[in-house]
Amino acid sequence: MDKTYDIVVVGAGIAGISAASELARTGLSVAILEMEHQPGYHATGRSAAILAQSYGNAVIRRLTRASEHFFNAPPTGFTDHPLLSPRPIVHVARPDQAQRLRSQFEESNDDGKLLEWLDAGELAHVAPHLKENYAVCGFLNGAASDIDVNALLQGYLRLFRQAGGELHTARAATGLIYDSGRWTIETAKGRLYGNILINAAGAWAAELGKLAGARDMPLTPMRRSAVVIDAPEGLTVSELPMVIDADEEFYIKPEAGKLMASPGDETPSPPCDAAPDEIDIAICIDRIEKAFGLDVRRIDSKWAGLRSFLPDRTPVCGFDPQVPSFFWLAGQGGYGVQTAPAMAWLAAAIVAHQPPPAALNDFRIAAEALSPARIF
Numbered sequence: 001m002d003k004t005y006d007i008v009v010v011g012a013g014i015a016g017i018s019a020a021s022e023l024a025r026t027g028l029s030v031a032i033l034e035m036e037h038q039p040g041y042h043a044t045g046r047s048a049a050i051l052a053q054s055y056g057n058a059v060i061r062r063l064t065r066a067s068e069h070f071f072n073a074p075p076t077g078f079t080d081h082p083l084l085s086p087r088p089i090v091h092v093a094r095p096d097q098a099q100r101l102r103s104q105f106e107e108s109n110d111d112g113k114l115l116e117w118l119d120a121g122e123l124a125h126v127a128p129h130l131k132e133n134y135a136v137c138g139f140l141n142g143a144a145s146d147i148d149v150n151a152l153l154q155g156y157l158r159l160f161r162q163a164g165g166e167l168h169t170a171r172a173a174t175g176l177i178y179d180s181g182r183w184t185i186e187t188a189k190g191r192l193y194g195n196i197l198i199n200a201a202g203a204w205a206a207e208l209g210k211l212a213g214a215r216d217m218p219l220t221p222m223r224r225s226a227v228v229i230d231a232p233e234g235l236t237v238s239e240l241p242m243v244i245d246a247d248e249e250f251y252i253k254p255e256a257g258k259l260m261a262s263p264g265d266e267t268p269s270p271p272c273d274a275a276p277d278e279i280d281i282a283i284c285i286d287r288i289e290k291a292f293g294l295d296v297r298r299i300d301s302k303w304a305g306l307r308s309f310l311p312d313r314t315p316v317c318g319f320d321p322q323v324p325s326f327f328w329l330a331g332q333g334g335y336g337v338q339t340a341p342a343m344a345w346l347a348a349a350i351v352a353h354q355p356p357p358a359a360l361n362d363f364r365i366a367a368e369a370l371s372p373a374r375i376f
């Protein structure tokens, strides 16, 4: 290895790859280091693959909106497949949740047009698989989509490689030293050097920060579990909306002719190769059986992944205020796929000491809102 790059990115999830791709395309030499044998092995490869404009806090919603154009019209040569396919989302409330759901609706209906409030009758029409009398109201996001996460990841990688970027898999960054204006990155297979280091290490980002000598980043990886079950006989699932409980106690969506469901768990975890806990799977099945009147006999597959959050549930994107040339790109929580294009543009602009591009300004995304300086 023993080579100096303008930028070394640690982490080949969607955050690292999208930012690396944008940076390589500006003519910088960029390398990505990934400890696993393939990119996207952790959170990125385990997501529910949804783009929901109404999900998350106001900053997340703006980042998602700013990313939509990229998903709908990616650069030439990015992919042969559409990155998005329509998947309406219906948020539903039992009687005890109705008030909370109404507040959510008011808060996340940013332009007053995105979401549609549904009474019980309208809800039964939009989500006919819900058990009768289970929910009393809901709201519809008819503009949400499924994301082809693999096509997104591969598209960014393609452009990255075309621009001369190098992806080094099975190479964990184990030591970081800043000296004479550049980073030395130790790996078991040799050293490499970077003028700027980007920390896109997902659940491991706080640990990587410590290796670099940064202050503790209050990042909490939280486990979220998911299952795939067979569709009930007689129900064609492909056209069904995703259904999310008002308190995110469950969600369920079509997945290649079957149904994918999650209990919406958020269990703090050390960074690891996450696996689902049996109790979370049992809770998931119980909740969806109650809501949909299903009788789940067999679980097709199950998995878990870590969604990493900062206390304000907003990601961090910017240079560390104390450690030189050390850039944080972490804390994407449950929104890292749908916000990746905007986050990558912002990261590339900050690294180049440029103002955020117009595509971000249009959505009033201020770099300060995502800066690590708001935390340290």
Ligand SMILES: Cc1cc2nc3c(=O)[nH]c(=O)nc-3n(C[C@H](O)[C@H](O)[C@H](O)COP(=O)(O)OP(=O)(O)OC[C@H]3O[C@@H](n4cnc5c(N)ncnc54)[C@H](O)[C@@H]3O)c2cc1C
Pocket (backbone or CB within 6 Å): 010, 011, 012, 013, 014, 015, 016, 033, 034, 035, 036, 039, 040, 041, 042, 043, 044, 045, 046, 047, 048, 049, 050, 051, 171, 172, 173, 174, 200, 201, 202, 203, 204, 205, 208, 224, 225, 226, 262, 304, 305, 306, 307, 308, 329, 330, 331, 332, 333, 334, 335, 336, 337, 338, 339
């Ligand atoms: C069940 C579930 C459902 C989700 N649903 C959605 C959804 O519908 N929509 C959405 O937008 N988001 C969703 N998310 C969130 C989304 O998956 C994450 O926000 C996003 O994938 C985070 O990307 P990342 O690149 O930061 O992390 P990761 O994909 O985890 O990548 C970080 C990478 O860094 C590598 N790494 C760490 N330390 C080192 C080191 N020292 N050296 C080298 N490599 C290192 C890791 O191996 C890993 O590959 C979901 C997540 C889960 C778990």
